[in-house]
Amino acid sequence: MATRPARQGDRVTIVDVAAAAGVSRQTVSNALNKPHLLAAETLEKVHAAINDLGFAPNVAAQQLRRRRASAYGFEVNPSGAGRMGHILDGFLVEMTAAAPDHAAHLVTFAPELDRLIEGYDRLLGTGLVDGFVLGDTRHGDPRPDWLLEQGVPFVTFGRIWDRPDLDGWVDVDGRAGVRLGVEHLLSQGYERVAWLGWPDGSPVGDDRRAGWLDGLTASGHDADASMAVESVQDLSQATAAAERLLRGLKGRGAIVCASDLLALGAIRAIRNHDLRLGTDIGVVGFDDTDVAEALSLTSLRQPLRPAAEAAWRILASGHQSRPHGIPGAAATDDEGDGHAERTALLPPTLTIRASSTPEPSGTPTGRTTRRSSTS
Amino acid sequence: MATRPARQGDRVTIVDVAAAAGVSRQTVSNALNKPHLLAAETLEKVHAAINDLGFAPNVAAQQLRRRRASAYGFEVNPSGAGRMGHILDGFLVEMTAAAPDHAAHLVTFAPELDRLIEGYDRLLGTGLVDGFVLGDTRHGDPRPDWLLEQGVPFVTFGRIWDRPDLDGWVDVDGRAGVRLGVEHLLSQGYERVAWLGWPDGSPVGDDRRAGWLDGLTASGHDADASMAVESVQDLSQATAAAERLLRGLKGRGAIVCASDLLALGAIRAIRNHDLRLGTDIGVVGFDDTDVAEALSLTSLRQPLRPAAEAAWRILASGHQSRPHGIPGAAATDDEGDGHAERTALLPPTLTIRASSTPEPSGTPTGRTTRRSSTS
DNA sequence: GGACACGATTTGAACGTTCAAATCCGGTGG
DNA sequence: CCACCGGATTTGAACGTTCAAATCGTGTCC
Secondary structure (H helix, E strand, O other), X not given: OOOOOOOOOOOOOHHHHHHHHOOOHHHHHHHXXXXXXXXXXXXXXXXXXXHHHOOOOOHHHHHHHHOOOOEEEEEOOOOOOOOOOHHHHHHHHHHHHOOOOOOOEEEEEOOOHHHHHHHHHHHXXXXXXXXXXXXXXXXXXXXXXXXXXXXXXXXXXXXXXOOOOEOOEEEEOHXXXXXXXXXXXXXXXXXXXXXXEOOOOOHHHHHHHHHXXXXXXXXXXXXXXXXXXXXXXXXXXXHHHHHHHHHHOOOOEEEEEOOHHHHHHHHHHHHHOOOOEOOOEEEEEEOOOHHHHHHOOEEEEOOHHHHHHHHHHHHHHOOOOOEOOOOOOOOOOOOEOOEOOOEEEEOOEEEEOHHHOOOOOOOXXXXXXXXXXXX | OOOOOOOOOOOOOHHHHHXXXXXXXXXXXXXXXXXXXXXXXXXXHHHHHHHHHOOOOOXXXXXXXXXOOOEEEEEOOOOOOOOOOHHHHHHHHHHHXXXXXXXXXXXXXXXXXXXXXXXXXXXXXOOOOOEEEXXXXXXXXXXXXXXXHHOOOEEEEOOXXXXXXXXXXXXXXXXXHHXXXXXXXXXXXXXXXXXXXXXXXXXXXXXXXHHHHHHHHHXXXXXXXXXXXXXXXOHHHHHHHHHHHHHHOOOOEEEEEOOHHHHHHHHHHHHHOOOOEOOOEEEEEEOOOHHHHHHOOEEXXXXXXXXXXXXXXXXXXXXXXXXXXXXXOXXXXXXXXXXXXXXXEEOOEEEEOHHHOOXXXXXXXXXXXXXXXXX
């Protein structure tokens, strides 16, 4: 209730509380950590004393004695380096906000990129953190193997595509998301839905493209190859690619894109052809960035908060990531009873804006959201 | 050199090192913290042992004994809340990267917004951090006063406009930045330069607007009121405002904007009037966001890395922020000799792209940067 | 009525480091 | 020859908490 008395003299310790409550050190400790051991009456006394004195346990002392930091390292990189870009910033923020009530925290760190493992090792060696959150998982990433070998707990945001046998990841179901986008466009009356994606070979890109196919086939549409086109993550190239698409999209067509930047290219191409965004050609982007908001672009938004919550659950679930997929028994991964899930695949939501609304009426400034269901 | 032996059994402690080097506990400690006390030979022996064993001091033990965490709290808020938006994410990243070599770190936290101070108090009370980085300083912010009262060290990113007497801040000189933008446009041959800013009353906005005036008057141009127009941070309103401007800007004109979003509005207006961006009308934005990059928009970039470095210096400079501005002596704030600066006002740099290039020639895809000098 | 179990609480020790003070030792001056 | 100095190093204690084991009652069973 009362904020701690302003830094007057020495800190309040567990011993002060014990004296005030007329009990021993350890009883106070137990009141905090194992309340079931105390008589109800005693517990109350102790809590009163804690409030009176404004006691808060010293984290460093706890870490030292418990031999664990209850903290996790979160690698960040000065801009440009990671293609994940700002999504990761958002994930960091959400993980911070979702941290289990004051029981754990995040420490940011920025290892030198040519001595990545050394940076992780350092943080671990000092006991500053117990484990890590890996913000992305690039191809050929040395970190998962190393961490596994060391027996260090970690979660990754993004599947570990290299190692399908590993659990301990959280990811967004891009495939289901894109499918949602396709279905939305079809339901809006656009007759053909094309795909503007990245070049083959990126797991994330390929996954999203599959969602496009899913959406078409599930609705009884067929997709000929001319309706899919690819571009690297660059505005002018994306614009050129989209223009190729537009030639094939007579009438009321639409384009689903692997990113908001690609979608921006599509929008430019539409303008160049003197077509009207939404009214003539629908567009859906991915990530719901500032660009999407600014341009009234319908876009798929990654559910970062739920992802963050799942990540904490995974970190808590076991301090040991283990390979799974035992050949013997059919893996019923979702047991129940404390047997926590060690993977989470979350469906994006669709933020609907004017770029996917054929009629200028409807919800003009309003913003709607739909959640896809993971297949 | 060698990474620590893989978590085999117990941790390596200072005592192990001492034994290996044939010296005492404290000597090892001194080797790390007060090397000048040791004989050269001994120092070498100890370092050898440290490397051999892969010793890294336990942070929790240090924190406990030293009675300081060497860590600082960095408040983050789930998106939407802060208008500073993603700049703050960038600042967090840069501060992490600029952390004085492993001597301090950042802990993120997300207090409940209606119990803000409580969140700060909690973090402090547990000894988890020694102080804070305040990512923004809103009007009527309760935090600076409270922290001051508690004697807690902190830096703010952004001047404390409410309390000009306080030091301990780092900020970007928006005024100098905008002036740079104006001068750049004039030097490119645009004849008139208009201002698209935010409504009066925001300190940041007013400051940037002043930079526009600076730029014009310094170049012998005069600014009539019709050349400045304002809009809230919203695309359609910004577009409308920019269109008003365009009517007055006959010939080769240009628009400097208080943000990239406003600049986007300007770009739209330019398109609507069938003018060519850059060639007919120049535009400069502010913050050099993804939008700017995607649209080839010349924009002012906040020097986050230098700002982060300055912030660390301020945190280190004294563990007590103090009011300054003693009436007696003229304040020569920049003494020298260890008397560290407790404020830093840093000039943005201009990232030049096609939107401020009248000739389609010049540097086509190339990107140039110019630094403004703080007045 | 004594052995025993069990709930509630306390005591001793330890986590790994640094502070403060003590010790050791060769050298110097009276 | 002894007192004293100062550089180099060591020893004792403490930082604030939790683990592990001990203690203290009270009640139960045979």
